[in-house]
Amino acid sequence: xxxxxxxxxxxxxxxxxxxxxxxxxxxxxxxxxxxxxxxxxxxxxxxxxxxxxxxxxxxxxxxxxxxxxxxxxxxxxxxxxxxxxxxxxxxxxxxxxxxxxxxxxxxxxxxxxxxxxxxxxxxxxxxxxxxxxxxxxxxxxxxxxxxxxxxxxxxxxxxxxxxxxxxxxxxxxxxxxxxxxxxxxxxxxxxxxxxxxxxxxx
Numbered sequence: 001x002x003x004x005x006x007x008x009x010x011x012x013x014x015x016x017x018x019x020x021x022x023x024x025x026x027x028x029x030x031x032x033x034x035x036x037x038x039x040x041x042x043x044x045x046x047x048x049x050x051x052x053x054x055x056x057x058x059x060x061x062x063x064x065x066x067x068x069x070x071x072x073x074x075x076x077x078x079x080x081x082x083x084x085x086x087x088x089x090x091x092x093x094x095x096x097x098x099x100x101x102x103x104x105x106x107x108x109x110x111x112x113x114x115x116x117x118x119x120x121x122x123x124x125x126x127x128x129x130x131x132x133x134x135x136x137x138x139x140x141x142x143x144x145x146x147x148x149x150x151x152x153x154x155x156x157x158x159x160x161x162x163x164x165x166x167x168x169x170x171x172x173x174x175x176x177x178x179x180x181x182x183x184x185x186x187x188x189x190x191x192x193x194x195x196x197x198x199x200x201x202x
Contacts, residue, residue, distance in 0.1 A: 023094035074144040112171035
């Protein structure tokens, strides 16, 4: 006999709501409203099977527009993914959800990118980089590099032909190009950057 585990589904929904609407609503408000909706549907439900679906529908309608979720992927290149995330967070703030995946996020690399990000006052730690096997589908998946392994699913897929960099100066140029592409993406998504835009040259 199949047993519906609504409590687990409610917790997953709670996390999703905080991620999708946390930029516009206080965490306590989200929790309180969700608990209220859950109790309302529990009290009048004849079957448990559909409670979670009804709760999710009402909560989504209540809190409003979904925050766009963008994920960057670059195979094993943790530095490139970290840079794309850091630049997006700088310019978009909380206007969208952004993270990234690499095949082995536990593998630390040493390159010029961390130094270049530091020059720009950005955090080079990969706090938003996850294992490709542990994450849900985003609205947009952006592959960094034409040769990046395309092993992820996304509702919309973009490929940025990012150049390889070896020297410090090449890395600075790569960061400039990446930042320009991020700003162009935000413009296409209708998100006003928090800092001055730079011209996309490639």
